[in-house]
Amino acid sequence: MGTPLSRDPIADARRNWEEHGWADVAASMAAITAIMRTQQILLARIELTLKPFGLTFARYELLALLSFARNGSLPMKKASTLLQVHPTSITNAVDRLQDAGLVRRSPHPTDGRTTLVELTAEGRTLAKRSTAALNTGVFSDPGFEPDDIDQLIRILRDFRRNAGDFLGS
Amino acid sequence: MGTPLSRDPIADARRNWEEHGWADVAASMAAITAIMRTQQILLARIELTLKPFGLTFARYELLALLSFARNGSLPMKKASTLLQVHPTSITNAVDRLQDAGLVRRSPHPTDGRTTLVELTAEGRTLAKRSTAALNTGVFSDPGFEPDDIDQLIRILRDFRRNAGDFLGS
């Protein structure tokens, strides 16, 4: 982006919190704000990598999910649940992927309420190629130390479980 | 926010990566995906807490930033830099905060290119009240262990520095 700041803005915010009598929650505020900013940086990198494929991250996630499904197809609701986004976000993504010829809708064989989303041949190819691009362009050098990656995975798994994302021990 | 899944979807994705020959980047993929999901959960909590005040997180951040500024005013560009968002996002936020009577625009005394944003009395009051709500409603019980919060702050600070957010040792 722009020129680097001379100081960490989140550390400054934490100082402000401490100086205003909120020292007890200052660290928590700093951690949460840092997660927000980190997500923003990572999303920008991912979107940049996916741009040549005409994909956004939202559409890529759906494509990747379908590529791992049994027949390359899933009910819309199932995709919404697994990707943990609002059903309307899936409708939106499927609309655009369908326009691009990467997926197609089909009725569920036994449940008239349900619509299946299915990868087309082009969709499967693009899923492979874009995943390869993300692996080499983003995931292979994420900017975290290996030990820190393990820490992150553990800390965020605990958080997500406590938040009710999934059951577990 | 529906029913919890029976399995961690990110752990499943990691397994898929490993089974497709991308084991070397699977952990990194899992960590990044977990950050995305964690951000989503936290943002939802924050927005829920801010809703009674008629604020979104984007507008709250600007309000809070102004409340810590010397005269309660900053150049738009400065706000954009400190909050690390695109200038147009600031324009958008200021438009809405101004409509709500919480901030006001004024010309810069010496630089004709620059516009200052300034907190109104109502804006300052709302900043205080909404910050108190976030402190008690979100930051006081973030869902991380205290030790993990310190780990997060360190890991994400290193990441942001490496990403060019700010200079530092």
Next chain:
DNA sequence: GTTGAACCATTGGATGTCCTAGTATATTGC
């Protein structure tokens, strides 16, 4: 001084997310 490069804010366009209905189909209870 003039002129051209750099900088600031805004507008318009594309996306994505969520929420609130509204429509259609399933399932459950009596």
Next chain:
DNA sequence: GCAATATACTAGGACATCCAATGGTTCAAC
């Protein structure tokens, strides 16, 4: 079997974010 409830998808609206382009203003080089 029929009514009441639950579930699945879609349509429309509110917001936020980014990018590209536009109109002003400032600054620096000559």
